[in-house]
Amino acid sequence: MKKFLLSLSALTMAIGLAACSSNNESKTEKKEATKEAAAPKVDVKKELVKFYMKIGNKINAKDADLNSYIAKASKEDATPEEMPTAEEKAKASESAAAVAAELNSLKVPAELKDQKADLEAALKDYAASYQAKADDLKKDKPSLTAGDDIFAQGEEKLGKVFEAAKLFPPTLGKQVN
Structure with missing residues (x-):
């Protein structure tokens, strides 16, 4: 049972880290898009x-x-x-x-x-x-x-x-x- 719980908690942490990682990527993409939008367009x-x-x-x-x-x-x-x-x-x-x-x-x-x-x-x-x-x-x-x-x-x-x-x-x- 301990092995099962240990495996389950390791799997949960891996899923959590993967979710946090993709969340950071989307934040970075949003920041870059905001910077581009904030740059003034040249007429x-x-x-x-x-x-x-x-x-x-x-x-x-x-x-x-x-x-x-x-x-x-x-x-x-x-x-x-x-x-x-x-x-x-x-x-x-x-x-x-x-x-x-x-x-x-x-x-x-x-x-x-x-x-x-x-x-x-x-x-x-x-x-x-x-x-x-x-x-x-x-x-x-x-x-x-x-x-x-x-x-x-x-x-x-x-x-x-x-x-x-x-x-x-x-x-x-x-x-x-």
């Missing part, structure tokens, strides 16, 4: 728009002299006195170079990690377009369209990211000119 659309606005603001903060030069130089019926001076041309080149540097230092937010490679490629094109303008403005007869093709490539890349997020593609050129 990719909102983050993309914020990043796009940041790009435009960074460019607009540095490109005033470049825009001024382009406005003066592209005026068709301008008299020689109304054309930009060498000093304005130099300032425009510095302005374009400053925009390129600003764009090269701009980082894609962590919230957009899935779009990071595409956004960095677009930023690289935008920066290259402004650097091309800066370099072209150092020539005797600069072309006002320097870097436009590269800028268009950046627009296309950024547009694809926005379209993938079910947003209309933005036109950065309109925001910064």
Whole structure:
């Protein structure tokens, strides 16, 4: 009888331990599910728009002299006195170079990690377009369209990211000119 009771109590303890073990596993699973639910969901659309606005603001903060030069130089019926001076041309080149540097230092937010490679490629094109303008403005007869093709490539890349997020593609050129 003692052996029977001893076996019965051992069996009872084994069942009890097994029950406690599975209970701990379910508690762990519940804790992990709660942590995942508590983690904030990233609104990719909102983050993309914020990043796009940041790009435009960074460019607009540095490109005033470049825009001024382009406005003066592209005026068709301008008299020689109304054309930009060498000093304005130099300032425009510095302005374009400053925009390129600003764009090269701009980082894609962590919230957009899935779009990071595409956004960095677009930023690289935008920066290259402004650097091309800066370099072209150092020539005797600069072309006002320097870097436009590269800028268009950046627009296309950024547009694809926005379209993938079910947003209309933005036109950065309109925001910064």
